[in-house]
Amino acid sequence: MTNVNTGIRFPSLGNSYGSPTCNSCQTKARSAGEDGEGQCGYLEQVVTSRRRIKRGAVLYNGGDKFGSLFYVRSGFFKTCLSAKDGREQVTGFHMVGDVIGADGIASGQLTTDAVALEDSEVWTMSFDLIEQYSNECPSLRFYFLKTLSNEVVRLQSLALLLGSLRSEERVAVFLINLLEKLKSRGLSQSEVLLRMSRDEIGSFLGIRQETVSRLLRLFSERRILHVDNRHIKVLDSHLLKTMAESQGVMH
Amino acid sequence: MTNVNTGIRFPSLGNSYGSPTCNSCQTKARSAGEDGEGQCGYLEQVVTSRRRIKRGAVLYNGGDKFGSLFYVRSGFFKTCLSAKDGREQVTGFHMVGDVIGADGIASGQLTTDAVALEDSEVWTMSFDLIEQYSNECPSLRFYFLKTLSNEVVRLQSLALLLGSLRSEERVAVFLINLLEKLKSRGLSQSEVLLRMSRDEIGSFLGIRQETVSRLLRLFSERRILHVDNRHIKVLDSHLLKTMAESQGVMH
DNA sequence: CGCAGAGTTGAGGCGCTTCAAGAGCGGTGG
DNA sequence: CCACCGCTCTTGAAGCGCCTCAACTCTGCG
Numbered sequence: 001m002t003n004v005n006t007g008i009r010f011p012s013l014g015n016s017y018g019s020p021t022c023n024s025c026q027t028k029a030r031s032a033g034e035d036g037e038g039q040c041g042y043l044e045q046v047v048t049s050r051r052r053i054k055r056g057a058v059l060y061n062g063g064d065k066f067g068s069l070f071y072v073r074s075g076f077f078k079t080c081l082s083a084k085d086g087r088e089q090v091t092g093f094h095m096v097g098d099v100i101g102a103d104g105i106a107s108g109q110l111t112t113d114a115v116a117l118e119d120s121e122v123w124t125m126s127f128d129l130i131e132q133y134s135n136e137c138p139s140l141r142f143y144f145l146k147t148l149s150n151e152v153v154r155l156q157s158l159a160l161l162l163g164s165l166r167s168e169e170r171v172a173v174f175l176i177n178l179l180e181k182l183k184s185r186g187l188s189q190s191e192v193l194l195r196m197s198r199d200e201i202g203s204f205l206g207i208r209q210e211t212v213s214r215l216l217r218l219f220s221e222r223r224i225l226h227v228d229n230r231h232i233k234v235l236d237s238h239l240l241k242t243m244a245e246s247q248g249v250m251h
Numbered sequence: 252m253t254n255v256n257t258g259i260r261f262p263s264l265g266n267s268y269g270s271p272t273c274n275s276c277q278t279k280a281r282s283a284g285e286d287g288e289g290q291c292g293y294l295e296q297v298v299t300s301r302r303r304i305k306r307g308a309v310l311y312n313g314g315d316k317f318g319s320l321f322y323v324r325s326g327f328f329k330t331c332l333s334a335k336d337g338r339e340q341v342t343g344f345h346m347v348g349d350v351i352g353a354d355g356i357a358s359g360q361l362t363t364d365a366v367a368l369e370d371s372e373v374w375t376m377s378f379d380l381i382e383q384y385s386n387e388c389p390s391l392r393f394y395f396l397k398t399l400s401n402e403v404v405r406l407q408s409l410a411l412l413l414g415s416l417r418s419e420e421r422v423a424v425f426l427i428n429l430l431e432k433l434k435s436r437g438l439s440q441s442e443v444l445l446r447m448s449r450d451e452i453g454s455f456l457g458i459r460q461e462t463v464s465r466l467l468r469l470f471s472e473r474r475i476l477h478v479d480n481r482h483i484k485v486l487d488s489h490l491l492k493t494m495a496e497s498q499g500v501m502h
Numbered sequence: 503c504g505c506a507g508a509g510t511t512g513a514g515g516c517g518c519t520t521c522a523a524g525a526g527c528g529g530t531g532g
Numbered sequence: 533c534c535a536c537c538g539c540t541c542t543t544g545a546a547g548c549g550c551c552t553c554a555a556c557t558c559t560g561c562g
Contacts, residue, residue, distance in 0.1 A: 081407050081408070081410070081411050083411060083415065083496070084496060085496050087411075087415045087416075088415070089407075089410055089411040089414045089415050091407050091410050091411075102399075102400055102403060103400060103403045103404050103407060104400070105396055105397055105399075105400035106397050106400035106401040106403075106404050107404070111404050111407060112407065131389065131392075131393070134385070134389075134392060135386060135389065138382065138385070138386065141382075141385060141392065142382070144396070145356055145395070145396065145399065146356055146357050148353075148356075148396065148399035148400060148403065149353055149354060149355070149356035149357035149399060150357040151403050152353060152354045152357075152399065152402050152403055152406060153354050153357050153358070153362050155403060155406035155407060155409075155410060156332050156340075156342045156354060156362060156363065156406060157332070158406075158410050159332070159340055159342050159406060159409050159410060159413060160332050160334060160338075160340040160342075162410060162413035162414050162457060163340045163413050163454070163455075163456075163457035164334065164338045164339070164340050164454075164457070165338075166549080166550095167549080167550070197507095197508065197509085198508075198509060198510095199508080199509095203414070203415075204414075205414075206413060206414035206415070207550075207551090208550075208551060208552085209508090209509080209510095210509090210510080210511085210550090210551080210552085211549095211550060211551080212509095213509060213510055213511080214510085214511080214550095217510080217511090229508090229509075229558085229559075230508095245334070245335060245336050417517080417518095418517080418518070448539095448540065448541085449540075449541060449542090450540080450541095458518075458519090459518075459519060459520085460540090460541080460542095461518090461519080461520085461541090461542080461543085462517090462518060462519080463541095464541060464542055464543080465518095465542085465543080468542080468543090480526080480527075480540090480541075
């Protein structure tokens with residue numbers, strides 16, 4: 001147990017459900033020399049490696065054998081699912097605090113590609129070790145269950161967006177969610193430097209890059225945003241929220 | 252332990268990843284008097300009630316307090332997510348063997364509505380008990396983890412469908428998946444009596460009911476399907492599969 | 503400076519929606 | 533048993549939102 005006090009932390013995932021504090025195995029935690037913060041020592045135990053991933057590099061590919069989950073320590077990733085015919089769907093953007101790779105649990109194979117959109121650091125968490133320590137530490141187990149459940153909730157919302165919203169609303173929702181996520185991580189809530197291209201935004205939102213571009217200009221003209229290439233500043237967050245649920249044509 | 256031999260079974264979930272056989276806690280299983288099939292006695296323990304749900308009745312609503320998962324024993328359900336403005340997205344159709352309600356783990360509140368589309372039977376599995384027995388039975392724990400992971404994979408595919416496919420392909424994929432699911436449960440693989448309306452199919456696929464109707468007629472005219480209201484028969488499954496990935500315009 | 507990739511912008515087209523009207527179906531009651 | 537009613541489904545006509553295609557500009561980087 002060499003790394004108990006190296007400052008390894010699993011921060012809040014930004015959904016306000018908190019970090020995996022260990023309430024139910026306090027005995028274990030205490031015997032492991034943990035402090036009053038309630039952080040469970042087991043979390044450190046499951047991390048088997050720490051990797052730096054360059055921008056553009058692939059963390060994993062769809063079809064790769066599943067053996068671990070990945071904790072994004074810093075940087076920014078996209079995950080995409082590809083159809084047989086080559087069409088791609090970006091299924092998510094992931095930043096510090098996110099855990100990715102859980103789609104592989106079901107079949108033992110990862111289903112998406114994960115690509116770094118900026119230089120990043122990733123901690124590999126062995127699934128075998130997670131399984132092993134899950135016996136001793138219920139809160140560790142619960143943490144990963146919640147992570148999975150959160151991903152389900154997120155993808156349900158994505159389905160709602162893709163299935164029911166007009167493109168204008170999609171872009172507005174995208175920006176709101178992104179800023180909300182940044183805010184929950186203590187970063188700016190009105191300004192962002194996009195790590196992804198228009199094309200990647202479009203793929204995520206189920207629209208073309210040209211449409212993304214046009215809508216950003218529209219928002220810009222309406223003084224809702226200030227857009228300078230990938231640098232976005234929100235000028236009127238109230239109006240942006242209105243756009244996100246503008247009672248459009250589609251019902 | 253009164254119900255060990257009542258024949259309660261968690262059938263294969265139709266994804267070929269198998270039922271939660273208990274390989275890793277064989278000692279436990281044996282001591283619980285289980286047979287050579289490897290079925291883990293703990294599965295019976297977490298079921299706290301068995302309910303019959305009439306067609307049209309609600310199993311749960313979005314916002315309801317989460318406390319258990321639901322195992323669909325028989326019948327057919329839809330789950331839908333509603334936006335604030337009233338728009339609805341059907342996020343899934345669920346039949347025998349499916350577990351629903353896992354979206355509630357993350358926040359303690361269910362996020363979708365679950366409505367029975369035919370008279371159904373549901374087993375309620377207490378989450379507290381699942382948590383409790385998870386300590387003793389790793390395969391029980393793993394079973395629910397896989398269930399969650401499967402839901403993630405399913406929703407990723409839905410996102411791909413909603414984000415990248417043309418409506419013709421969506422309907423084809425929908426039918427193929429439905430028939431595949433029926434097949435995995437030992438039911439007909441070329442014929443189906445739809446439990447859901449055109450409107451519900453449309454909501455699921457992100458298109459209008461009129462479009463669903465038109466496309467079914469199109470498939471019918473091309474001798475791919477025989478359509479009689481909700482009764483669908485596949486005449487040319489090869490051609491149907493072709494439609495599902497017809498190199499359309501959208502790339 | 504020059505090049506490749508990313509982003510923008512316009513023009514035209516088409517796929518799906520919207521709206522509307524009618525047909526079909528299943529359940530209910532006289 | 534059939535007539536009725538509500539709901540689902542179908543079908544057509546018209547419109548529009550987003551896509552496609554293409555040309556151009558901008559940005560970052562060697």
